[in-house]
Amino acid sequence: MRIAIAGGGLGGLTLARILHRHGIGAVVYEREAGRSARAQGGSLDLHPESGQRALAEAGLAGRFRSAARPEGEEHRILDPAGRVLVHHRPEPGSFSGRPEIDRGALRDLLLESLPGDGVAWRHRLVAATPRPGGGFGLTFDGGHRAECDVLVGADGARSVVRSLLIDAPLSAVATLVELGIDDAARRHPELAELVGPGNLWCVGENRILAAQRLGDGAVRVGISLPADDRPLDTYRDRRALLDLFAGWHPSLTALIEAGGPPTVRRIEAMPTGTRWTHQPGITLVGDAAHLMPPVGEGANQAMLDAAELAAELAGNRGDADAAIRAYEQAMFTRIQPIAEMSARVQAMMLSPTAAEDIVRFFTPRPTEPAPTA
Template sequence: MIAIIGGGPGGLTLARVLHVHGIDAVVYERDTSRATRPQGGMLDLHADTGQVALRAAGLERQFLAAARREGQDQRMLDHTGTLLLQQDTPDDAPMDRPEIDRADLRDLLLDSLPAGAVSWDRAFSHAEPRPGGGYVVHFSDGSIAECDLLVGADGANSRVRPLLTDAQPVFAGTTSIQSAIHDVDRTQPELAAMVGRGNYWVFGPDLILSAQRNGDGTIRVGILLPGTPDLDRTPVSELLDGWAPQFRRLQAACDEPFVVRPIAVLPIGLTWPRRSGVTLLGDAAHLMPPVGEGANAAMLDAAELALAIAAHPSDLEAALAAYEPAMQARATETAKRSAAVMDMMSGPDAAQKVLRFFQPELVD
């Protein structure tokens, strides 16, 4: 049996692709049910990564039906209100990076799995190797499960990772402060029109304000700034002092408390010695800055691990020997690109760097 710790996009994709190939697996998820907590904002799934995984899962058609082509729209401004870039997505544009609500993606994956494939309210505690191979997995409620392969798909603060490496996430020097405006078309129609259908970026001298339309009528609002802010000394309401009034209205309209999320990363190029019966995928293996690659990388990891297992159904060690080096090499390159994007979005010239990235012909 294969035990997957974590029911995020990576863990559920792994279970689904294994199921397609007739291989049993159980996802152990600490949430008490699929409705325990909100799933957050949108994901843009890329044609060459996340969508590849969904094809392997046999779910491409369902994904394209749920995804939002218009979510690829981009608007960029500076803090005075000057429009720098607007890219509106034509109705017939390719679905290269369409957006999908995290909740919709999770439901799509959960609904594709057989009954019992997800074991809810099972928080991983620790695991012990079995004498004959595999692991005995212990959960915080005192229950156990035995498996031939243990897969850590449990995110940035993975509890499975220490079985393979001592590496821990470290602060990347940037913090994201996040909130939301709900039912925005009814409660804040002017702000809804200002943000538009997709992604909205405002570049200031020392921070970036972002907003993103979700499919459920919510706008997710974020502020990206260097260091670790002291919101007791400098409240969120003061961070946009000197900015154009419409941006302060956007911040003031948020109807959830702002949540402070320091951005952490694992070392680029992280590897570990091959160990029998256990592996990692997604953020547990290669935590990167949140620039649109994380879920895509996790889902591709999951699909490739499942396909390696399907190719070696009676030899899990051969499957891991095929999967891990390829995953680690790919993750290294993706992490380098992600770090470069974060660097591009920092400093007083961030707007020019990002504008040059999207339309180099417009920037000297």
């Protein structure tokens, strides 16, 4: 059974690792030139029931604990005047919650767990053609070719593999502007103190100014705005960004002033409840299967997809089709309420009453622990 995984993100690499542990060979085809070709973004919190569970099944729980930062769970929510609305402090050194880990560190951890030939770099999939006897012929940018019996699309928001199963429309749900502050503790100690070891959200009407501390001491700043029709270049002008936060406390807008060149992208999502008709020898994981607003579930669910698909393939070695069918049915059921919740949270975060709604969301009921970002 030759398994091809299109995409070397967290979902694709987790799938390859767990299959490898079961003695099932798989090749990850990744379009990037190498593991250091680009920055991997900020940090994420791994949930015990999804991301951490997947790492446990990958045999990497111990390495995760060595690289994770439980102190990164600290989370503060401020209003535009700089007043603290919510302050969540994790138990020092505890891994019982959702410890943070830099995306780059997590990806490296997964890459280092694979055999040397487990990832084929510079292989951007451009076409997959069904073969008469089953499986697919793969064509990559530059003319490289390969064949497989099972094709898994882990190739993200604009998945090539998804187009073989379903034509799912993507809709813009937000605009995200990102800036970076390197070596924040030395260069901008006041901002490092403001952000703290974890995450900071400054919430106003229809906009959020957020920041998070990374493991290397850098601070990643993010500005979330409702989706609109304005050209993205509008948001690459620092003065225009500052004008969006006119009247906010200077200690908060200092995050924008200190950041590097802004990068901008549209945040898109697939319709909740998206499903496809099962086809033999092909399936999807992660954003390729269920692109959701980025409110903390995407990477976790991608890794859980990988773990569940790997378990089905390992348990049905003689019948990959039955394994894929079982995985898809369970995944569709699991993802539906999570996608609905993610859409509600995204809408809440960029609403005119976001501050009140978010405070209510993060305020635990008497019998519940406080949620974490």
